[in-house]
């Protein structure tokens with residue numbers, strides 16, 4: 001098992017240098033072909049995220065690391081938003097359902113396969129902590145991280161979110177008959193307005209819930225349909241936070257800083273896996289580890 005530690009700077013520096021050398025030239029090449037302008041803009045922001053911003057994270061001192069992680073997330077999120085708006089493609093789970101109902105292939109299916117169904121088996125909920133366009137805004141709201149996971153009916157509300165996603169796709173289809181559009185990967189009726197309206201609905205729900213519950217990540221915990229699926233697909237992710245229980249002093253700092261209400265210290269003491277579908281790999285617990293017991297690891301475990 002390979003341990004990458006709290007600040008796997010060398011690995012990150014290589015990734016960021018590679019991103020700048022590969023992604024930006026690819027974006028420039030795509031700009032030479034006007035039909036791929038959405039992808040070119042998206043790649044520009046992806047290069048910004050994985051290049052300079054990730055490099056900043058790798059080189060930053062501990063107190064600044066979370067700021068740089070947010071910058072990585074903001075640039076990554078703009079990469080997704082630019083692609084959605086310029087190419088008029090709904091990349092969210094409802095866009096995935098729309099294409100399924102229309103019986104056509106498209107970017108939303110590939111995107112969901114990579115980011116929500118298969119990718120998390122390897123990289124866990126990396127996207128939730130480092131690239132989500134909703135979390136980009138949620139993490140700068142003037143509300144804290146909540147005070148423990150809500151129980152009772154809150155355990156089931158994410159299923160409502162998933163149902164709403166399917167209903168939205170069906171309603172969209174009943175208006176537009178969910179037929180493949182003229183452009184590959186689109187359903188008839190896809191427009192900038194329709195995609196922007198979907199984004200707005202997500203923002204209203206996510207920001208509203210965060211403010212109502214006083215918890216930045218409330219939407220991720222209780223309503224996000226993508227988060228619900230990710231909880232299942234990332235349960236045994238290869239990239240995960242692991243602990244050396246012998247180093248743990250049970251100070252509880254890791255539990256206190258976790259935005260997903262994971263009882264990190266308790267799980268370390270119990271010798272059980274820390275994340276199990278909830279960890280977004282934000283690194284807060286790894287960075288704030290007075291005992292040095294936590295690290296980010298790639299491998300089974």
Ligand code: SF4
Nearest residue numbers: 128132135220224227
């Ligand atoms: S749970 Fe949903 S809103 Fe939260 S970071 Fe993941 S995809 Fe984004």
Ligand code: SF4
Nearest residue numbers: 258279280282283285
């Ligand atoms: S367990 Fe650590 S890395 Fe995972 S969400 Fe909590 S604080 Fe972030």
